[in-house]
Amino acid sequence: MLVNLTELFASEAGRKEKREISSELEVFSNGAETYQILRKTPVTFLFTNLAAGKVRVEGEAEVVLEMQCSRCLKDVEQEIRISFMLDVVSPEIPLEEADDQTFMEGYSLNVESLLNNEILMSLPTKVLCRPDCKGICRVCGKDLNLGECGCDTFVPDPRMAAIKDIFNANKEV
Ligand SMILES: [Zn+2]
Ligand SMILES: [Zn+2]
Known part of the structure; x- marks a missing residue:
């Protein structure tokens, strides 16, 4: 128009x-x-x-x-x-x-x-179906909003490990 x-x-x-x-x-x-x-x-x-x-x-x-x-x-x-x-x-x-x-x-x-x-x-930068959407399992693809699937989704992240070390070191002081 x-x-x-x-x-x-x-x-x-x-x-x-x-x-x-x-x-x-x-x-x-x-x-x-x-x-x-x-x-x-x-x-x-x-x-x-x-x-x-x-x-x-x-x-x-x-x-x-x-x-x-x-x-x-x-x-x-x-x-x-x-x-x-x-x-x-x-x-x-x-x-x-x-x-x-x-x-x-x-x-x-x-x-x-x-x-x-x-x-x-x-446009919103992030679109979510609900604020607390749990997403889908990276291993089996199940919709985690419908319940846990029991997969082991733990992925060790070296950066997180480093932060944990610092945190633990501070705690000991
Ligand atoms: Zn969602
Ligand atoms: Zn799964």
Whole structure:
């Protein structure tokens, strides 16, 4: 969906316009991976003319992505709230005066492209199905949330051993 901003760029300073726009974004891509968008609200936009050829774009939306728990790989419905404020300029204004505006196509704003950018910025660094997810067993692959499997998963880590030595040494003093 392209939103033509020609009128707003040309209107008097301070002019505001509210618009609710349903995006057509079906998937979110971070360049490496693609995630299904399960649900989304329309984007609530507030456009404000700041000066000739310069418009502030504020907006909010919510999307639900289908992601995977980073510990057990189960599907997780990850809700992401987006809230942004960006200044964009018309093609006649030098780009230094604007924020990154890869989502602008001439005088028009590409809603899907903007939304994809904003989801990327709001993406959680770690997705978990629940805060205390126990993950899967590295030996047999069992989902440890369903119970212990009895495998010996102890992997001696030389760094941990060193820390233990220091700890024990301190205790003896
Ligand atoms: Zn999990
Ligand atoms: Zn196991």
